[in-house]
Amino acid sequence: MSESQTLSVAQLQAHIDDLNSAIEAQKLVLNDLMTRRSEFQRRLNGFLDPMTRLPFEIQCLIFLQVPADDAEDCPPKPASSSPPMALLNVCRLWRDIALSTPALWAKLQMDSLPRGPNFSELCKLWFERARTLPLSLMLNGSSRLEQSVQDLMTQYGPRLEELRLHLLFEETERPYVSWVRDAGSLSSLKTLSIDPTDDEPYYGDMREWLGLLRDAPALSLCTLSNVFYEQGGNGDGDLNSLTLRSLRILRLGKPHANDAMNFLNDRGSSSVIMLRYLTLPALKTLTVSELDITDEEFLSFLLRSSPPLESVEMTLSFPNSWPDSVVSRCLRLMPMLTTLDLVALPRHYGVLTDPFLPFIEVLSTSHDVVPTLRQLIFRTDIPVTVHYDELLRMLQFRRLASCPTPLERFELRFIEYWNHDYSPDIPPEDVRFRLWQLTMDGLKIHIGHTQNLV
Numbered sequence: 001m002s003e004s005q006t007l008s009v010a011q012l013q014a015h016i017d018d019l020n021s022a023i024e025a026q027k028l029v030l031n032d033l034m035t036r037r038s039e040f041q042r043r044l045n046g047f048l049d050p051m052t053r054l055p056f057e058i059q060c061l062i063f064l065q066v067p068a069d070d071a072e073d074c075p076p077k078p079a080s081s082s083p084p085m086a087l088l089n090v091c092r093l094w095r096d097i098a099l100s101t102p103a104l105w106a107k108l109q110m111d112s113l114p115r116g117p118n119f120s121e122l123c124k125l126w127f128e129r130a131r132t133l134p135l136s137l138m139l140n141g142s143s144r145l146e147q148s149v150q151d152l153m154t155q156y157g158p159r160l161e162e163l164r165l166h167l168l169f170e171e172t173e174r175p176y177v178s179w180v181r182d183a184g185s186l187s188s189l190k191t192l193s194i195d196p197t198d199d200e201p202y203y204g205d206m207r208e209w210l211g212l213l214r215d216a217p218a219l220s221l222c223t224l225s226n227v228f229y230e231q232g233g234n235g236d237g238d239l240n241s242l243t244l245r246s247l248r249i250l251r252l253g254k255p256h257a258n259d260a261m262n263f264l265n266d267r268g269s270s271s272v273i274m275l276r277y278l279t280l281p282a283l284k285t286l287t288v289s290e291l292d293i294t295d296e297e298f299l300s301f302l303l304r305s306s307p308p309l310e311s312v313e314m315t316l317s318f319p320n321s322w323p324d325s326v327v328s329r330c331l332r333l334m335p336m337l338t339t340l341d342l343v344a345l346p347r348h349y350g351v352l353t354d355p356f357l358p359f360i361e362v363l364s365t366s367h368d369v370v371p372t373l374r375q376l377i378f379r380t381d382i383p384v385t386v387h388y389d390e391l392l393r394m395l396q397f398r399r400l401a402s403c404p405t406p407l408e409r410f411e412l413r414f415i416e417y418w419n420h421d422y423s424p425d426i427p428p429e430d431v432r433f434r435l436w437q438l439t440m441d442g443l444k445i446h447i448g449h450t451q452n453l454v
Helices: 009-048 055-064 087-089 090-100 115-129 149-161 176-181 206-214 260-265 269-274 295-305 324-332 357-363 389-399 429-440
Strands: 107-111 135-141 160-167 191-196 203-207 221-225 229-230 249-253 285-288 311-320 340-346 375-380 409-412 444-448
Touching: 009 295, 009 311, 087 090, 090 191, 107 115, 107 206, 115 149, 135 149, 191 375, 203 206, 203 249, 206 269, 295 324, 324 375, 389 429
Parallel strands: 107 135, 135 160, 160 191, 191 221, 203 229, 221 249, 249 285, 285 311, 311 340, 340 375, 375 409, 409 444
Antiparallel strands: none
16 A cells, blocks of 8 residues: 555645645745845836936925826826826835825815715825825815715815815706805915806805805905806895905906907896905905996995005996096006006997097096006907097006106907908007007007007
């Protein structure tokens, strides 16, 4: 009989155990060899790869230059294929660099629509990797936030420095920004942007808009594009005014209001009405697509705010033009203004008288009116009758040596007509010559459409 036949069951089991132990020992030896090989390979790569010879701080800066998958100004999405997530899967060195660079994780773009539980946990982990840095969030989708997104806003709201909302108009319901009251404190927020994702305006109660701004006392830049206010049943009597002492840039209304056809068909009330309730003592830049408050209300805003405005862009509806007295008072309340950009759009078709004449006349009267004005821009998408004699007198007045700050640039932009012979706002030849003389004195002038006619 052979030896294997004479062995007992216990002896056979003992031989198997010995062999298993030997195999496990060899695996440990093999793993040790592979680990040592990886370490030597890493050290070799350190000599061959110039990336590893860079200081760690430089490597972090390089990683920060990696763009997201979308547009350059959009934060990255929490997807495995987009940076910085993709950087984690390249090698151990890159993973260490990515996890040691909090600024990579301080910006995030996410959807407000319901997602799986892993998505919520990933977003929390994302912001945890940012450590104590201020956060930037772009939120896409509906204003009716899924619960996990609401929890995220509540937890990280105090650390948000930038909040951008791209809201989707819902067919079945009127969109409202009612979730804002439950969003938590926004004490660190400096930049707020609300922009619908389609052509429909985004509606909301004024209390919601003011409540959102009230939760952001450190706000410096605010953009509300195509955001409209709907008056509640109780009117505006119970609305409290709000003072924002840090707001320096405010943009309200539709972003492309210089489309005359759209303007004619638009009868809504835009969020510019918010100016009735705001006091902004630090405001330097104001852009409103349609000034749908009265001239007296705008004057009241300037009186109570006394803002150090340097740049103003407004779209004014005509023929409801402002009286000269109101124009004069408003301009005198903006003594630090350097750029004035006015867009005239009609409430009816047809050639209008010069919509800019009240401003031209006031700017021709005294050096005390906006004495620091350097750029003056008039734009219109409709035929207007320009009073060029008054315009020339104003331009000459603003270029006088005695003027504290001579005007440096003037633009009068209008649409290109099919029949140039019947374009009432194109200057005649003698006026062009006198304007050309002003350019010889250093004034930059653009009058016309795409191509400069002067």
